[in-house]
Amino acid sequence: MDLLALADFNLVARHGGFGKAARASGRPKATLSRRVTELEAALELRLFERGARSLKLTEEGRALYERTAALLTELDETATAIASGAEKPRGRLRISAPLLLSQTAMGKIAARFALKYPEVRLEITTEDRAVDMIEEGYDLVIRVNPDPDEALVGRAFLRDRLVVVASPDLARPAPGHLAPGVVRGTSAQQTWTVMSSKGPAKxxxxxxxxxxxxxxxxxxxxxGVGVARLPISLVSHDLAEGTLLHWGDIEGSEIALWALYPSRRLLSARVSAFLEFLKQAFPNGTPDELAAYIGR
Known part of the structure; x- marks a missing residue:
């Protein structure tokens, strides 16, 4: 495959037309059109639907763009880094992170990373949903207990667990009686299984x-309004100070936070730098290390 033709195709796809791509790049419109036509002929695929006033990617064209755009960017950055004598982290780095981690730790982590790597334009968005990395243009995603995904690789960098906690003023109910609860999401009646020194209890x-x-x-x-299930990292200071009491650990509630990236991409210097930065922030990956970011 002609990489120059592929690069021209990506340029046109990114700008949404031959004219806009030509103005943005300073390349002749006719040259871009010829290159894309040659690529279509080589692949025996139509990559654009050409209307009188519009240009739209076909399904095959969109698939090719999504799979090659980031790769071409990485190749360009790698070539630039090699030419300069060192691969220094630079450029835009988009990360999706879950809500709780974003609220408690990512602000400090992002600030320290930005100070260390001023040439990286770091963008972090908060998403509890499983974003589509390729479709939505993310370089790295952080997910809680992610399902296996053949398209992604990565590693767990932090572990936590759920505990049941309550105010000291809230009496623990007798077996079989209801306890007032503060829950996330559904307000339906629930039964929690907790592990304590006396064994499991409901x-x-x-x-x-x-x-x-x-x-x-x-x-x-x-x-003091009710009892709740919360990550131990979020309440460890309260438990240490006695402002909350520990009723037990939720059975089977281990939490792992993973940093994931597409396996089919070259791992850029900026992604590698952020992965290493997470490792330094949480060297042992324990709840206590996250609690240190949260504070009181």
């Missing part, structure tokens, strides 16, 4: 509050 929960953020849940539990 706690029946009648939600009195349903909130969308674990920070909100923690603050409501601190106010």
């Amino acid at each position: 706690i029946k929960i009648q939600p009195v509050l349903a909130l969308s953020s674990l920070i909100m849940v923690r603050d409501a539990v601190r106010a």
Whole structure:
């Protein structure tokens, strides 16, 4: 495949037309059109639907663009780095991170990373959903207990677990009785299995509050309105100070945070730098290390 023709195809696809691509790059419009036509002939595929006033990617064209755009960028950056004598992290780095980690730690991590690597334009968005990295243009995603994905590789850099906590003013109910609960999401009645020094026990929960953020849940539990399931990292300072009491660990509630990236891409210097930065921020990957970012 002609890489120059592929690069011209990506240029036209990115700008949405031959004229716009020509103005942006300073290349002749006729040259870009010829290159794309030659690429279509070589692949025996139509990559664009050409209208009188519009140009639209075909399904095959979109698939080719999504799979090659980032790769061409990485090749260009690698060539530039080699020419300059060292591969220094630079350029745009887009990361998707879950809500709780973003609220508690990512601001500090991002600031320290930006100070260390001033040539990297770091962009972090908060998403609890599983974003499509290629479609949405992310270089790295952080996910909680992700499902296996053949298109992604990565590593777990942090581990946590869920515990049941309550205010000291809230009495623990007798077996079989309902405890007022602060929950995330559904407000339906629930039963939680907790592990304690006496073994497993069940706690029946009648939600009195349903909130969308674990920070909100923690603050409501601190106010004494009910019991809640929360990551140990989020409440470890409260437990140490006695402002919250530990009713037990949720059975089978281990949490792992993974940093993932597409396996079919070259791993850029900026992604490698951020992965190493996470490793330095959480060298042992323990809840206590995350709690240190959260503070009181």
